[in-house]
Amino acid sequence: MSVLVGKDTRLLVQGITGSAGGFHARQMIEYGTRVVAGVTPGRGGEKFEGTVPVFDTVADAVKGTGANATVIFVPPPGAADAILEAFDAGLELVVCITEGVPVTDMLKVRRVLEGLKGKTRLVGPNCPGVITPGPKGVGCKIGIMPAHIHKPGNIAVVSRSGTLTYEAVGQLTASGVGQSTCIGIGGDPVGGMDFIDALELFQADPDTHGVILIGEIGGGAEERAATFIKEKMNKPVAGFIAGATAPEGKRMGHAGAIIAGGKGTAAEKIKALEAAGVRVAPTPSDMASTLAAMMAR
Amino acid sequence: MKIHEYQAKQIFARYGVPIPRGYPATTVDEAEAAAKKLATETGGPVVVVKAQIHAGGRGKGGGVKVAKGGAPEARELAQKILGMQLITHQTGPEGQKVRRLYIEQGLDIARELYLGAVVDRDRRRIAFMVSTEGGVEIEKVAAETPEKILTVHVDPAVGFAAYQARELAFRLGLGQNKVTLASFVKLLAALYEVVTREDCSLCEINPLVLTKAGAVVALDAKVNLDDNAEFRHPEWRDLEDKDEEDPVELEAKAAGLNYVSLDGNVGCLVNGAGLAMATMDIIKHFGKDHGVAPANFLDVGGGANQEQVTKAFKMILKSPKVKAIFVNIFGGIMKCDVIANGVVAAAKELGLKVPLVVRLEGTNVELGRKILSESGLAIKAASTMADGAQKVVAAVTA
Numbered sequence: 001m002s003v004l005v006g007k008d009t010r011l012l013v014q015g016i017t018g019s020a021g022g023f024h025a026r027q028m029i030e031y032g033t034r035v036v037a038g039v040t041p042g043r044g045g046e047k048f049e050g051t052v053p054v055f056d057t058v059a060d061a062v063k064g065t066g067a068n069a070t071v072i073f074v075p076p077p078g079a080a081d082a083i084l085e086a087f088d089a090g091l092e093l094v095v096c097i098t099e100g101v102p103v104t105d106m107l108k109v110r111r112v113l114e115g116l117k118g119k120t121r122l123v124g125p126n127c128p129g130v131i132t133p134g135p136k137g138v139g140c141k142i143g144i145m146p147a148h149i150h151k152p153g154n155i156a157v158v159s160r161s162g163t164l165t166y167e168a169v170g171q172l173t174a175s176g177v178g179q180s181t182c183i184g185i186g187g188d189p190v191g192g193m194d195f196i197d198a199l200e201l202f203q204a205d206p207d208t209h210g211v212i213l214i215g216e217i218g219g220g221a222e223e224r225a226a227t228f229i230k231e232k233m234n235k236p237v238a239g240f241i242a243g244a245t246a247p248e249g250k251r252m253g254h255a256g257a258i259i260a261g262g263k264g265t266a267a268e269k270i271k272a273l274e275a276a277g278v279r280v281a282p283t284p285s286d287m288a289s290t291l292a293a294m295m296a297r
Numbered sequence: 298m299k300i301h302e303y304q305a306k307q308i309f310a311r312y313g314v315p316i317p318r319g320y321p322a323t324t325v326d327e328a329e330a331a332a333k334k335l336a337t338e339t340g341g342p343v344v345v346v347k348a349q350i351h352a353g354g355r356g357k358g359g360g361v362k363v364a365k366g367g368a369p370e371a372r373e374l375a376q377k378i379l380g381m382q383l384i385t386h387q388t389g390p391e392g393q394k395v396r397r398l399y400i401e402q403g404l405d406i407a408r409e410l411y412l413g414a415v416v417d418r419d420r421r422r423i424a425f426m427v428s429t430e431g432g433v434e435i436e437k438v439a440a441e442t443p444e445k446i447l448t449v450h451v452d453p454a455v456g457f458a459a460y461q462a463r464e465l466a467f468r469l470g471l472g473q474n475k476v477t478l479a480s481f482v483k484l485l486a487a488l489y490e491v492v493t494r495e496d497c498s499l500c501e502i503n504p505l506v507l508t509k510a511g512a513v514v515a516l517d518a519k520v521n522l523d524d525n526a527e528f529r530h531p532e533w534r535d536l537e538d539k540d541e542e543d544p545v546e547l548e549a550k551a552a553g554l555n556y557v558s559l560d561g562n563v564g565c566l567v568n569g570a571g572l573a574m575a576t577m578d579i580i581k582h583f584g585k586d587h588g589v590a591p592a593n594f595l596d597v598g599g600g601a602n603q604e605q606v607t608k609a610f611k612m613i614l615k616s617p618k619v620k621a622i623f624v625n626i627f628g629g630i631m632k633c634d635v636i637a638n639g640v641v642a643a644a645k646e647l648g649l650k651v652p653l654v655v656r657l658e659g660t661n662v663e664l665g666r667k668i669l670s671e672s673g674l675a676i677k678a679a680s681t682m683a684d685g686a687q688k689v690v691a692a693v694t695a
Contacts, residue, residue, distance in 0.1 A: 164571035240575070252570060283582050
């Protein structure tokens with residue numbers, strides 16, 4: 001078992017004829033993900049790589065192929081619209097990779113998402129996606145993460161940062177520890193799934209034995225995650241918070257990574273997590289070893 | 298992106314948010330002329346001379362002065378303020394040079410209130426905050442007397458509902474005068490339109506004043522714009538004031554790089570915002586007892602090409618404060634050979650005069666390492682982030 005994605009995932013790629021969408025569609029197919037359709041308005045009827053049918057609308061693609069998940073590579077001006085189209089077509093999982101979506105667009109998307117009452121899950125935007133590592137027919141990769149660093153196993157990773165997720169996965173794999181599912185929830189101030197949504201899935205997943213949670217400065221998602229871990233989780237969670245040395249009021253690359261009015265600092269987040277029993281790695285090089293030390297007890 | 302008070306007020310005016318009359322000025326003559334014009338238009342001699350810089354706390358720093366004696370006094374004040382290094386709690390100790398003024402009509406003020414709109418990321422709504430404590434930093438009010446801040450959240454499907462505005466008005470004590478109540482309700486609805494249509498990430502009026510005549514007026518205006526929405530606001534290009542930005546950060550932005558200047562001595566080149574922040578953290582972790590700290594945050598992103606990497610590395614090489622460089626890459630979409638080629642090209646062109654530590658991992662790592670080792674550059678290879686950080690700290694302190 002795994003969370004969110006698996007062998008039953010039938011993936012649709014929105015923006016499949018673009019350069020990023022096309023490149024990553026090929027990578028996902030190569031990994032073994034079942035990419036059943038693509039959508040690019042005005043390109044319906046074409047075939048991607050000679051095999052994957054392209055449709056004009058998401059509704060057509062779902063009707064024609066039974067797709068149940070989508071990954072979005074549509075540029076920022078059309079990204080929120082692409083998400084709404086996917087919601088309307090009734091897809092269970094919507095992963096938006098696009099970086100640079102305006103926050104006012106995401107506020108509207110969130111409003112619609114609330115009305116769906118959990119029927120659809122949104123991951124991102126501005127995220128690397130979701131992967132359940134495994135051989136062809138078992139594993140499933142939805143997103144842009146480098147597949148070769150992963151290894152099937154029992155540790156889940158959830159993170160606001162793409163490359164720090166790779167860093168954690170790299171450390172796990174190098175020490176011989178595999179991953180159940182890795183979810184990049186994205187670096188924007190307003191997005192889909194947050195830490196709690198992911199932790200809830202990991203707690204319920206029998207194949208997940210431990211979790212690495214990677215947060216960063218800005219907002220209060222890590223503090224809320226700490227409360228959830230304290231009250232609802234019995235699996236070990238190790239963490240890391242990026243941005244302990246970031247200056248106040250500066251946006252550190254991610255739109256969501258900004259300390260405002262003295263709130264959202266790494267120190268506050270680390271304190272909240274430690275109080276919830278999370279062991280926070282002293283440096284980003286120690287994420288896997290910190291979790292290993294907890295699990296060895 | 299930050300804009301000036303006078304620019305924010307020009308936006309307010311377009312949406313019907315009441316503002317005092319005023320004119321921007323960049324010279325003493327323009328300031329005097331503006332004061333004369335205001336005296337004619339308003340029938341009163343009192344004007345306020347306000348420094349325009351991208352930082353708060355201008356009044357306390359001496360950048361906002363009232364001229365009760367009309368145009369001649371306004372001229373004198375403009376003379377003093379224009380060109381001064383204005384130091385506020387947001388500028389840092391070196392201050393910011395005043396290059397622009399805003400000359401504004403003086404008002405008879407009965408009460409000063411606070412009004413701010415921000416994206417509440419936890420509730421996923423735009424939050425409007427009001428307080429009876431106008432003119433005071435809202436962070437201070439939040440810390441000391443949080444009960445004095447009233448907040449409402451706006452449903453994006455509905456917009457700012459009149460009942461929400463009325464509720465705030467009554468709790469602020471603005472409900473007795475019907476004209477005041479109506480204009481406050483109208484102001485909030487207009488400000489919500491400003492926030493959503495103009496893509497503001499912050500919109501703050503501190504103070505919002507109640508005049509003795511019973512009108513509500515935005516006496517100050519602070520607006521930050523959401524950089525992600527730049528594609529649908531071509532007019533923002535004219536709002537940008539390059540004098541207010543760090544020149545290196547502007548250069549980086551033009552090249553499509555995320556760069557933030559810091560005070561330390563280790564130049565960093567990293568892919569991905571989270572890893573870039575974590576790299577700063579780990580340098581500080583190993584370097585704090587040795588006076589070693591990051592000189593910059595630099596995320597080349599996932600889609601950068603060799604030219605962008607070259608540009609990024611050149612920016613680091615050119616910085617006089619950099620005593621050593623740490624390149625930390627975990628290639629995903631970014632390929633290690635692209636980074637290696639960019640680093641080599643920049644170093645060959647400008648020369649490498651400081652120690653360089655490189656940690657490469659991920660996509661095309663073997664190719665990347667080969668390019669670096671064949672370049673003839675003196676590179677210290679690192680196996681992990683921690684190894685790299687320790688090596689770069691050792692290089693600075695050696």
